[in-house]
Amino acid sequence: MLRVVLERAVGDLTLPASVRIVAAANPPEQAADGWDLPAPLANRLIHLDWTVSAASVADGFTGGFSTPSLEGYGVCADVDRTRALVGAFLRVRPEPVLNVPDGPARAWPSPRTWEPAAIALAHTIKAPDEVRAELVTGAVGEAAGYELLSWLRDLNLPDPETLLAGPGTPRCPPAWTECTPCSARSSHTSPPAGTSPASARTASHGRSRLATRLTAERAGVLRALSSFTTDPL
Known part of the structure; x- marks a missing residue:
């Protein structure tokens, strides 16, 4: 065989x-x-694995076996x-x-x-x-x-800057089934007005760790897709 x-x-x-x-x-x-x-x-x-369903077998004998869509x-x-x-x-x-x-x-x-x-x-x-x-x-x-x-x-994760900005629904990028995933970006923008120095440091540290993780996960995607774009298989 x-x-x-x-x-x-x-x-x-x-x-x-x-x-x-x-x-x-x-x-x-x-x-x-x-x-x-x-x-x-x-x-x-x-x-x-194929599981035999008694109901589908009975329906097939009484009304005919349909062709799968x-x-x-x-x-x-x-x-x-x-x-x-x-x-x-x-x-x-x-x-x-x-x-x-x-x-x-x-x-x-x-x-x-x-x-x-x-x-x-x-x-x-x-x-x-x-x-x-x-x-x-x-x-x-x-x-x-x-x-x-x-x-x-x-891959369909929210942008870390949006996630850390505050309350609200984070905007997720399109799923891998819809478009090429994009790399997460590290942000160095200033914190909102009124943010305490301690909170700003905590948010900056969390943003850096999250962005680093996302970037590491997606770096391979970008390399693979960019090389495919310039040199198709």
Whole structure:
């Protein structure tokens, strides 16, 4: 099976480029002589769990099985951009670039599986969050996948200057699904009139720490996206 997935060949037949490889199996504990996929083969697939719903089966038999809607999938599928975001994430979080399991495993992170994770992000920008999470974690595993998704959510943080200015609703920049994230900026403006020296020092220190954190998190994004802009893949 590894040759089918890796070389796209079955015996002497080479599969056309239009063929998509999909594998289905029962869990090893529910299959006759079942076994876990070897790590090299598992690393070439996106793993999805399928739960049988009694209600959907009953509805299908009584009214017919409907074709799933693909609305929201593939919309604005800018794979180059999501690859740049994944690259920026791996620049600031290098640990999950490669994590080879000791034995048989399902999804696990490697340079190979971060590619379908980036493709999944690009094709699910307008899809529900749970669909995006299923595909990303199915490619690189739950630990690495949820870390990436959490990091992408953190890109949509309020500007530190607005956050520290006082009461009110902080204005957040557009989410990563809407525009290129911008770097946080450190501010050296004077505090509002009437601010005590101690409060000004505390606010300045908090502003500096927050801006430093945001800048460190987003610096990789800017480098990746700017290099992509000037030198497309």
